Amino acid sequence: GAVVSQHPSWVICKSGTSVKIECRSLDFQATTMFWYRQFPKQSLMLMATSNEGSKATYEQGVEKDKFLINHASLTLSTLTVTSAHPEDSSFYICSASKGEVHSNQPQHFGDGTRLSIL
Amino acid sequence: GEDVEQSLFLSVREGDSSVINCTYTDSSSTYLYWYKQEPGAGLQLLTYIFSNMDMKQDQRLTVLLNKKDKHLSLRIADTQTGDSAIYFCAEIPMDSSYKLIFGSGTRLLVRP
Numbered sequence: 001g002a003v004v005s006q007h008p009s010w011v012i013c014k015s016g017t018s019v020k021i022e023c024r025s026l027d028f029q030a031t032t033m034f035w036y037r038q039f040p041k042q043s044l045m046l047m048a049t050s051n052e053g054s055k056a057t058y059e060q061g062v063e064k065d066k067f068l069i070n071h072a073s074l075t076l077s078t079l080t081v082t083s084a085h086p087e088d089s090s091f092y093i094c095s096a097s098k099g100e101v102h103s104n105q106p107q108h109f110g111d112g113t114r115l116s117i118l
Numbered sequence: 119g120e121d122v123e124q125s126l127f128l129s130v131r132e133g134d135s136s137v138i139n140c141t142y143t144d145s146s147s148t149y150l151y152w153y154k155q156e157p158g159a160g161l162q163l164l165t166y167i168f169s170n171m172d173m174k175q176d177q178r179l180t181v182l183l184n185k186k187d188k189h190l191s192l193r194i195a196d197t198q199t200g201d202s203a204i205y206f207c208a209e210i211p212m213d214s215s216y217k218l219i220f221g222s223g224t225r226l227l228v229r230p
Binding site: 002004006032034042043044046049093095097106107108109110111112114 | 149151153158159160161162163166206216217218220221222223
């Protein structure tokens with residue numbers, strides 16, 4: 001168990017478009033989901049923590065109006081990159097944890113979404 | 119502060135053992151993790167170890183933890199070409215608000 005599905009896997013769109021990425025936990029309920037961004041040949045950078053039924057917690061330097069997060073159910077979180085520009089091009093990865101916050105349950109990751117803005 | 123460090127690159131011959139090392143600074147972490155990332159893909163949880171353990175073995179994988187030196191290692195026995203990937207160690211310090219702190223990743227290249 002512990003499968004996380006991320007969709008779409010690759011998006012190419014024009015500058016100014018808004019792009020929505022979905023993250024689903026397929027066989028477990030995830031109170032908490034996480035959104036990361038990864039630049040080429042670098043480690044993952046946490047963007048925000050998504051909590052079901054409440055507002056997301058954003059990391060310092062991440063624009064909350066730019067990266068909208070919605071966690072409408074225990075199995076789905078969405079990240080919307082609003083009015084995307086070429087500098088938003090990156091690899092976005094979500095993860096989900098089975099347990100409650102502070103439970104130290106491992107995070108299980110989706111396969112990532114490669115976003116390319118022309 | 120929180121800092122996790124790894125060497126950037128390791129090259130081994132197929133069939134040999136690989137040892138990927140990681141050092142961390144926060145001793146409050148209860149669990150330490152190893153993730154594998156293949157090109158263009160997300161992260162796959164390989165294994166994790168509880169901080170009161172010294173060693174954990176899972177098939178070809180052996181994790182060693184030296185809590186005194188804050189050193190974690192992942193040994194892959196009989197390394198195969200399919201093991202070529204980036205390996206991340208990670209921890210969740212007690213005061214990090216449950217956030218995973220990742221190392222920079224070690225790129226493992228397995229030569230035939």
